[in-house]
Amino acid sequence: MKIMVFSSYMDAWNSVRPEAEMFIAIAQQGHQVTVVTQGNADYVARFRDQGLTVIDTYPTKKICCNTIKRLRHELKKDHYDIVYATNSRTIPNAAFACIGFPETKLVTYRGTVGGLYRHDPSAYLTHLHPRVDGISCVADKVREDVAKQVWSNKHNIVAIHKGHNLAWYQTQAADLSILNITADDFIIICVANARPSKGVHVLLEAMQYLVKEPNIHLLLAGRGIDTAANQKLAQQASYPNNIHFLGYRTDVPELMAAADVQIQPSVSGEGLPKTVIEAMAMAIPSIVTTTGGNAEIVTDGVTGFVVETNDSHAIADKINYLYHNHNEAKTMGLKAQNYIATTLSVDNTAKQHLAFFKRLLTQSITSHKKPTN
Known part of the structure; x- marks a missing residue:
């Protein structure tokens, strides 16, 4: 599986480590992981030491044309199974970049309860964007909250606790x-x-x-x-x-x-x-x-x-x-x-995310099968 992670790793080491280490664990299981983030983030060195590819790109605003072009260039150059975007700045740019790449599944991350509403136009730039295929929520309460707002594919909203060591x-x-x-x-x-x-x-x-x-x-x-x-x-x-x-x-x-x-x-x-x-x-x-x-x-x-x-x-x-x-x-x-x-280990979180990604890809294969007579 080839996965693109689009996230910010500029926060304190303790804050970004659970997510970062999860993707390192996924790479250690034999999957190809490319991290799109700020090139001067402290975690970049560890990503590279662990064999992950790092692309130094991060949007300056919610819709950043240069970032979208860079992402689309990468998606055209190599087929990605999953694009995983994590915040209000990376999600809209990833969503627009993924248009025209139907085989690539866009997964977003949601970490809080509240603040996502159908009547809010800005929500359609993030988790309610029609290009989003699945949403990974940090807790079941978050999943329940998000499920009330999305219009379809509610079964593609899952709760996965972040893993720790x-x-x-x-x-x-x-x-x-x-x-x-x-x-x-x-x-x-x-x-x-x-x-x-x-x-x-x-x-x-x-x-x-x-x-x-x-x-x-x-x-x-x-x-x-x-x-x-x-x-x-x-x-x-x-x-x-x-x-x-x-x-x-x-x-x-x-x-x-x-x-x-x-x-x-x-x-x-x-x-x-x-x-x-x-x-x-x-x-x-x-x-x-x-x-x-x-x-x-x-x-x-x-x-x-x-x-x-x-x-x-x-x-x-x-x-x-x-x-x-x-x-x-x-x-x-x-x-x-x-x-x-x-229970809340990094390996468990990595396995749960991989299972979710595979389910989304299986749905894609099923939906593209031609009906038999």
Whole structure:
């Protein structure tokens, strides 16, 4: 199978690695993979070291004539079975480039719930573009959301969780003594940005109910997380000095490794948060909400806890439970880690994508067969 991947690999290494390593795994299984991306992306060197072809092309806008011409040149030069495009800039350019190449199947990637609507004209440049043959969604909740919007071929929308490797997340825990945190303290971490949908305000409200736990500390990391509203909520907590606004950090894995529990309090719009997976890989239990794909990987009461959205009391109850049951918390974390190692592996993700690609190609062969008399 010959596959063209059209994506950006300019983000942080940890962010792009699950997708990048999946395609490296596909190449290692004997398939030809060409990556179309920015030539100065850090991952380019690894792609080439692993035998993948890299084309230095990336669109400057949603419809970039030079990019479309470059893609069409490549599609004319070599037959590709699959073109896989991943974002709002690569998908429209890939879609227009693939017109006139019916044997090539265009697959798009969708990672969030919401924001895709039939009444929105811009949606027809991405996942609703008539040239799109299949959509790979990061979680089943995302698949359900997308299926409500597409007009046909709903069976070609699949949910495939991104694969991971435990070795990626093994790191030294951060030294938190500068925050007056000791080894005896219980550490909660939440990594998010300032968007209301991330539910940080709900977590801060939960901290108000922890009145008998003076050594519980909350680390809040993320760009813009220290809004005036969040700061005000923090001051209303029983122990406001135990809430630490850290802002944007480049050492999130080290901070995560120092934590006892990770909390993802989102109220809407999630796909499959990377921070939940990072915590699971580090054997740290999570408290997550029912939004997005959280409940698809966190088993309530086994590898963490799943609570309803906007329920600060439930979050406080689960924090309290893990605080008072250290051994069970550690057992949950180990079970979460085992889930990543066995079920959410890179090889499993690669196999699932290949099966999806082959199904799309089989449909193409069937549809082109002449009827027999």
